Amino acid sequence: MERQRLIDAIPYCLTETNLPLLDKYPGKVRDTYDLGDGRLLLVTTDRQSGFDRMLGAIPFKGQVLNRTSLHWFAATKHIVGNHVLRSPHANALLARKCRVLPIEFVVRGYLTGSTDTSIWTQYAKGVRQYCGHALPEGMRKNEKLQQNIVTPTTKETAHDRPITAQEIVAEGWMTAEQWEFCSAKALALFAFGQKIAAEHGLILVDTKYEFGVGDDGEILLIDEIHTPDSSRYWLADSYAERLAVGQEPDMIDKEFFRLWFRERCDPYKDAILPVPPDDLIAELASRYIQLFEKITGTAFVPDLRPLDATVIAGLSA
Template sequence: MSQCMRTLNPPKTLLNNTNLSLSNPTVPSISSFEPKFKPKSKRYLRISVTSAHNQTQKQKLSLDALINNSGKEELLGAIKGSLSNCLSETNLHLTVPGLKSKTRGKVRDIYDGGDYLVLVTTDRQSAFDRILASIPFKGQVLNETSLWWFNRTQHITQNAVVSAPDKNVAIAKKCSVFPVEFVVRGYVTGSTDTSLWTIYKSGIRNYCGNALPDGLVKNQKLTVNILTPTTKATDHDVPVTPSEIIEQGLMTQADYDEASRKALSLFEYGQRVALEHGLILVDTKYEFGKGSDGSILLIDEVHTPDSSRYWIAHSYEERIQDGLEPENVDKEFLRLWFKDHCDPYKDEVLPDAPEELVCELAWRYIFLYEKITKSKFEVPLLETGPILIQSRTAAKGPREEYAGKILL
């Protein structure tokens, strides 16, 4: 018997969609990047993570207080109820006329729609250049967070977004993507092999063209923000210097200079906004492409908890003085769990992330979205209209088909 569901089980397939119109799209006004409508077959429940906390802790943002706030328990119930229904796979190209191909990224499924791309942000959680888990509502958080930042950074750079017809979907202009990730860092921290702290403690004092002084300690603030670009390799990202980018023909000098200026300006702006909301934007990455008119466009995502590291601001100094890790509201604690329980770079099979860690990460992502945007997160209700039709087969188990159509 068919069942109606909102999202997809982790190993399963999405054949999609909601009215994604690509016919004669025009670039909308700044406010219209954020979806203003909800498909009629979907309903959303507003659960605020931050409202209860804001009433009692207006001056200081404390992770301890947040863990115990009343809104968290209600939201955790919705998160736990969606653990087996994460949006982890999509296959729109199999059912939607006009979509020519699918490219599966670490988190996003990208469909070629001719002059435009359809980008579906899934709930897949990546780190260490591989998929670790599926996190309920993560794709919606990333998509809506990026749209919020895309809107508010157009004074710094143009972006490729055309419209956002669904909470997990964005339609973007095609462009020639530069094979370089612009990683901007404000602090010496991190746990991955390419993190600045890992590099620094190994004795390296010149990294991606940046001279680093002796005597820095983990989680210390740098005197100036630095750019540490990497190449977009298939298996893993490789640190590269600006001169190597030019010598290898990855970008022209003019394009690199413009993109690097934009990356540093975006990061400085993001740090100011984050601090106004009680957070520290520690580091992040940006990706750029060149449009058909030659303009450099910001693409992919902006200042999300996937691409960025965030700390609680008011407790930072005290915790550093006490030799403690900063309170983080990003995926770093999940990275650390995997580092403690396996070798995430070498082990062929990784352990399953504990349910409580997955739920905690989902909650932190939603909290960060609300804290940055000052908007209440709308949890999709699973028991609503015929969006996803689940059918069971003996060979493959549950399979979901996302009903709807893209208008080309």
């Protein structure tokens, strides 16, 4: 999509929804509506979060995230079931209501990251035991780990907390059986995602998965999967060369956007954050769209139908 069109779309980003439905829960990016009949309506907005706060809004981001997830949900049904029912609009998803398991299953293949709890930040501070995994000495930032690992975090209101598998069970977050099932499925999903990404010239670096329990007791994949919000992607063809000279990989996710804030402020403590320029916002939108097109093999065409009327009509379709 042309850069100027993305810049022109910035004032029209979808930053909030007010559908004529009860029981709305606004999250960092998604507005969730409980329809009261065993279904949830999840509307993915263009809100951009990071460092546990809002960083702005990105044109067409919501549509890209939702459609990317729909693609991956369909492609991974052979690994684990998911909550998807249908999508009445590119921003919206009708899903089965589940009891959310309160752990995020973060799977990592590389030593990287910029947040306070990221594996690289902790490693640089001298940490060698991370979420129950022993890390070897002498590793460099962005280097491949010896194997993919699950580094779970709690889902808490204030700040997610890294946690070990043993602590998850001991503190009552999940049963041992639930942990074994979900962690195995998370690793299988990630391995599949890495394989497909590699076929499209990408490296799936890390990601997070969330699971929930349906009314029938089945554990399902929920929320999102392998989106540029929940995942880190690098371009494969330049990775080795850039790693060798100590350069950051060519990123096709939101990490460069977070780094822009990191370089200009303390995004955890400063009361007022700098305003990103339109070019930076458009660049992130462009990368989101590029990733969608690389993964799905289809051109991104915005859904310009009115959100409210289309979604309400789609609830009974």
